[in-house]
Amino acid sequence: MTAASARPLTRIQSEKRDVILEAALDVFSTHGYRGATIDQISEAAGMSKPNLLYYFKGKEDIHETLMQRLLDTWLAPLKELDDIGDPLTELRGYIRRKLEMARDFPRESRLFANEILQGAPRIMPMIEGELKQLVDEKAEIIKGWMRAGRITRTDPYHLIFSIWATTQHYADFDVQVRAVLGPGRGGEGRFEDAARFLEGLYLDGLKPKG
Amino acid sequence: MTAASARPLTRIQSEKRDVILEAALDVFSTHGYRGATIDQISEAAGMSKPNLLYYFKGKEDIHETLMQRLLDTWLAPLKELDDIGDPLTELRGYIRRKLEMARDFPRESRLFANEILQGAPRIMPMIEGELKQLVDEKAEIIKGWMRAGRITRTDPYHLIFSIWATTQHYADFDVQVRAVLGPGRGGEGRFEDAARFLEGLYLDGLKPKG
DNA sequence: CAAATTTTTGACCGAATGGACAAACGTTAG
């Protein structure tokens, strides 16, 4: 019986699938889908290639399962954006959560970045469906804040894009960020520096106060 | 005599190399280094694979030449950032130029994004050298503006990062941006909307005026 | 223990890929 059967997974199957997905996250996120090989993944997972293929139908299956499993984690910060509470506090919280994701789950960020960069050939339905729907919903909340005069009137979609861009940048372009900051400032402190900068930017911009 | 000789290139050699690099930009930017094949590039360039390899030593050589040739274009917007003139105007100009690059040269943006995302295995020296030096230099200019109280005091490096992130996002994550905006607002107007949003963000932030 | 079932792997396969090469073709200078 293969792992794809309707039968519930055994304990070993669950564990081994987890090990494989963990290894696959490493490999896919650093080499992209095409650049990753099953041999690399199986070696990183500490098992032979046929053994890996006993748990997953193939490369595509691993990737798809990985994406599916990470999707919730990925969308969680935006889902938390809430209508209740102060708008600026909500948005600051969203930025902070996204920045924490970039710090704590950089591989996940790069995995999605790789995928989208190459035209999202495998996750387009998710983007056009679940993601778009979620963004539409949250954009409405933001529009409400703007109508009430609680934050400056601007484009809520591009606001969300800018938050994605600025926060994910610290995961996706990590090597560049570190190289440019140099050994002195490129250490762990860079995330707090980024948080401070982004908070100031989103609150008041660059124009000095009259 | 191969194209790599010290002898100056013939007219045909220059033209053919250009055709190949143009095709390679297409292929590398959409599939990444590893995902691109010489066959794809040679087909896109309208010639046989051995013919392509008559003009370039190999895949790596094409990629390296392409990167080298695009580097100046890539750094040009930041190089223009100038000490003279109003700081906010200068920064707005930089943002505008970067956004125009994302609109007019998305393939170049994706090429660099692909490279950096995967750890910059082939262009690390450039990042640690030329790029870092340029950023250090411009960060000093920005610091000067801050000391003079002409813009809000903040971190110039993270300011530059945020400009890179927000503008390049529209090239690198283009399919996502278009999908989320939908057919209505995802058309050509999206760059003007982005420009308007970013200008407002960088000037005044989101906090409503007293 | 022994049978049945699950897990693991060495060996193998066809297709794709980066690249080499020599022969053919085209162009041009004498």
Add this chain to the structure above:
DNA sequence: CTAACGTTTGTCCATTCGGTCAAAAATTTG
């Protein structure tokens, strides 16, 4: 015209890659 040189391509090669298979090893079940 023809020899020399630059250009082009069909053919071939070694390696890598995704995936298969049958048999061995380990585990579970009765």
